[in-house]
Amino acid sequence: MTESITGEAVRQRDGRTFGLTVGAAGGVVTPEDLERIARTARDFSIPLVKLTTGQRIALLGIAEDDLPGVALALGLGGFDSPGPCLKYVTACPGTSSCRWGMQDALALAAALEARFAGRSLPGKLKIGVSGCTRNCTSCFSRDLGLIGTARGWTVLFGGNGGRRPRSADLAGTNLDGAQALDLADRLVGHYAEYAQAEERTARFVERVGFESIRTDVLRFAPYLPLE
Ligand code: SF4
Secondary structure (H helix, E strand, O other): OOOOOOOOOEEOOOOOEEEEEEOOHHHOOOHHHHHHHHHHHHHOOOOEEEEOOOOOEEEEEEEHHHHHHHHHHHOOOOOOOOOOOEEEEEEOOHHHOOOOOOOOHHHHHHHHHHHHOOOOOOOOEEEEEEOOOOOOOOHHHOOEEEEEEOOEEEEEEOOEOOOOOEOOEEEEEEEOHHHHHHHHHHHHHHHHHHOOOOOOHHHHHHHHOHHHHHHHOHHHOOOOOOO
């Protein structure tokens, strides 16, 4: 797991120490991952280890001189800021264990992370995947949300839960896994090409209008019905 999505060291409010966040899609960890994190926190006297809203694990209060050693101990490739990119993919257990699950949320989350990790984007990208319409990962407030139903995946785009919340627009329904991934790719690709620097998907959709997303993106997806 300790293959971080960003590996980005963030300076803390004390101005001296840094935080590093590690994690994998859907917050899935192994006992070995947890042992490595615990050992690293102990060895480097890291004062605070915390679960994040993105289902990752933050190690906070790392001395600047310790950053290379901590990154190495965690198995990170580096800790420089990569710029705007995929921040996280959250997911519920879906059919892997939840009695209500309709689709395999963890598998789709892993596929989405593999597809988007490391891609340079205009703004942060946060993805949520829920295995059923109870929507435990709040997909309507994610840049990209995917919700499982008995008939496949529903894909949402342009949500935000921050300072200016926005409920995502419906981009597609009843898609199989490959179609959902393809639609995610088309939407993120369009956003990457036409959004302004630092513009999140919510503000992008508000600026261009979802009708233009329909015309420029959804119309070309062969598995979506023509309206
Ligand atoms: S969204 Fe559905 S499948 Fe996922 S944890 Fe919640 S109830 Fe279970």
